Amino acid sequence: MVLPHAGFNSPAGVAAGLRRFAERLGRPVVVYVKQVGYLAPEDVARLTADGVVSWVKYALVRPDPADDPWLRRLLELVPAERVISGIGEQPAVTHLRDFGLGGYTSGCVCVAPALSTRMLAACRAGDWTEAERIRELLRPLEDLRNAHHPVRVLHEAVRAAGIAETGPLLPLLHPVTVAEGGAIRAAALALRAAEAEA
Numbered sequence: 336m337v338l339p340h341a342g343f344n345s346p347a348g349v350a351a352g353l354r355r356f357a358e359r360l361g362r363p364v365v366v367y368v369k370q371v372g373y374l375a376p377e378d379v380a381r382l383t384a385d386g387v388v389s390w391v392k393y394a395l396v397r398p399d400p401a402d403d404p405w406l407r408r409l410l411e412l413v414p415a416e417r418v419i420s421g422i423g424e425q426p427a428v429t430h431l432r433d434f435g436l437g438g439y440t441s442g443c444v445c446v447a448p449a450l451s452t453r454m455l456a457a458c459r460a461g462d463w464t465e466a467e468r469i470r471e472l473l474r475p476l477e478d479l480r481n482a483h484h485p486v487r488v489l490h491e492a493v494r495a496a497g498i499a500e501t502g503p504l505l506p507l508l509h510p511v512t513v514a515e516g517g518a519i520r521a522a523a524l525a526l527r528a529a530e531a532e533a
Contacts, residue, residue, distance in 0.1 A: 336365035336392065339373050350378040354387050363389035367421065371395060376405060380412035392421035392440065393430075396481055400426030401433055410434060423485070424454060425477040428466045431458045442480055443473045446492050446523055447530040472529045475522040483515050484508070495520035496527045 337353060344352075357364045366388045368374055382388040391413065397403050409418065416437040420430035423442020430436045439458075444451040450469055457466035480488045487504065491511045494501045504510060511519060 336367055339367050339369040341370055341373075344373070346372065346375045346378050349374050350382060353382060354385075357387045363387055365390055365392055367392040367394065369394040369421075371405065376409040376412055379409060383413050383417060389417075390437070391418045393418050393436070394421035396422060397426070400429040403434075406430075406434060423477050423480060424451065424470050424473045425481065427454070428458065428463060428470050432463050432466075442485065442489070443476050443526065445489060446476065446496055446498065447473065447526045447533075449533045450526070450530050453533060473526065476519070476526055479515075479519055479522055483511065483519075487511055488515075488519055491516055491519045492523040492526075496523040 337356060340349075353364060353366060363386055366374065366379060366382065368379070368391060379388065379391055383391070391409070393406060393409070395403070395405060406418075415435040418436050420427045420436050420439035423440065425442070427439035430439060439455075441451045441455075450472060454466050454469040454473070457463070457469065476488070476492060479492075487508055488511070490501050490504060493499055495516070510516075
């Protein structure tokens with residue numbers, strides 16, 4: 336998977352770079368779309384058709400995941416089974432139910448693996464009521480991930496929930512603030528309690 340680069344780039348330049356990288360690697364890559372303007376849907380479609388991209392991790396955060404013109408355009412050009420929701424559980428039900436995406440990456444699986452697994456099973460079974468019920472349990476921690484930073488929040492949530500001592504963050508990231516940490520701890524502990532019931 337080629338992680339997105341936020342900096343000096345353009346969609347055509349990213350497409351060219353992905354093509355060069357995959358050619359050098361000798362196999363297709365997973366493209367991770369996380370920012371508007373990183374790639375155009377047409378770029379992704381060309382790369383997919385040419386065998387440069389095997390599948391797409393789609394991670395544009397929208398206020399309403401059902402209102403997503405970029406994703407709708409992508410799915411006019413690339414088969415939905417080649418695209419996964421890549422933002423965690425928050426938009427996953429909408430992405431799988433309404434857009435037909437092939438799957439999703441979990442945000443809270445490191446804190447609540449049983450709940451995350453049950454949500455996936457509910458989605459696969461088309462039990463959208465149960466999937467939404469579980470998504471609501473995961474929502475407080477997912478909202479904090481969106482608000483503060485996915486890595487920083489999960490790093491602190493794993494520690495605060497008593498799962499593991501996570502140690503210092505890597506350079507270029509900073510620890511959560513005291514206020515952020517309190518909210519993360521409350522959400523992580525509530526999620527662990529819901530996990531225990533599951």
